[in-house]
Amino acid sequence: MKGKVVFIGGGPGDPELLTVKAYNVIKTADVIIYAGSLVNREVLDCAREDALIYNSASMNLDEIIEVMREETDKGKLVARVHTGDPAIYGAIGEQMEDLRRLEIPFELIPGVSSLFATAAALETELTLPEVSQTVIITRPEGRTPKPAGESISSLAEHGATMCIFLGVHMIDEVVSDLRVHYPAKTPVAVVQKASWPDEKIVRGTLEDIAVKVMESGIEKTAMIVVGDVLGASHVTPSKLYDRTFTHEYRKGSE
Template identity: 75%
Template sequence: MEGKVIFIGAGPGDPELLTVKGQNALKNADIIIYAGSLVNKEVLSVAKKTAEIYNSASMNLDEILEIMDKETKEGKIIARVHTGDPAIYGAIGEQIEFLRHNNIKFEIIPGVSSLFATAAALESELTLPEVSQTVIITRPEGRTPKPESESIKELAKHNATMCIFLGIHMIENVVSDLLTHYPKDTPVAVVKKASWRDQMIVKGTLEDIASRVKEAGIEKTAIIVVGNVLNPGDITPSKLYDAEFTHEYRKGRQNK
């Protein structure tokens, strides 16, 4: 039997936000390697009793790849469990490169990103008509470098909805960069551990969010959302359900 690696997006934290497909893959896996620093361990409760479980938080890449290579050669199914959706800051690229180079079969099962759990926690739509129709997903530069054209300062020029991962520990620097183009009264929200039982939300503006975050003691595992979609005032309805608007599935009133 041929082995296989299945990358699974475990969702943002709430175990009920794991997809059905992801859950089925976990149930059938012989080996589970999960990002223990971020993935809620309750997600693994569906694993079979004989499954070998490794916490990748204490492993380096070579150790992870060694297990994948060895166990797939023995016909084992490996579930590689990442937080949220593995396509966003999931560090799967280097793993996929290894699997392709060694002709090891793999599959990717998408998951619910913490970004969307954050939007749900804020009871917000990130793309409101005439407010913002663009969402920028980014992170500040830290030990992982970024192209200069993707700096927070450069991206802020668009005044779009911005969702910033991995930047809460440098909130003052992030705010300083944002203020080069966003007004100081631009709404900002920080959501820590979106969808977890101990979820925390802090709201403010670019003028005061840094002090509010410090006061709340938030230092990691949080997303910063910036933009007028968080406080849009009167909302312009979408054309999709406008009674006067005709589309493929419905004629508007004016066309009756």
């Protein structure tokens, strides 16, 4: 009987942010392949003592797929643990393509993204009424190219809340692109290792955030958040809980 591969969102770092479903798979898996450069090793503390554990940080795609093929051919359950939620910059597309080609069954379990751990660390709502109702998730172009029209400077034209992965090491270039459309006084926050014990937060504006980040020593594993939601002095209440607002579950009062 053929085994199965389960792609798991391992969460942003805090082991308690692992979903119950993901926990149950890790706890029973015969084989675990985890992204050791990003995933908190404590997420695997619930694994069986006899589970085979591979750190994919030192493996290439062919090696990862070969382990999956060999172990599922033996009927084994393979847990492929990615950081955050694997749907965002998780590099799972090519793995799933290979598994389909090899006719290896797989499923996906979503996880808590570092994006949302960052919002929690900042104690902010990313979509405040009358401030921003849109969140743009992106990254700067590096060795991985971006499609035309998805440059940070182009996306900045919307003025929405923007969450930028994988860009803190080039904070000067990111700020330069953002300032094409965002005012210089737009608030910015950088959160390194959100939800980890050594989480670090740096706040500023587009005028000074680059200097503050460099002074902080943050060079990787950090999220950049930009937008007026970070500096809102007053929150306009939503209609959902407005006592005068009628909806399917409640009649509003005058």
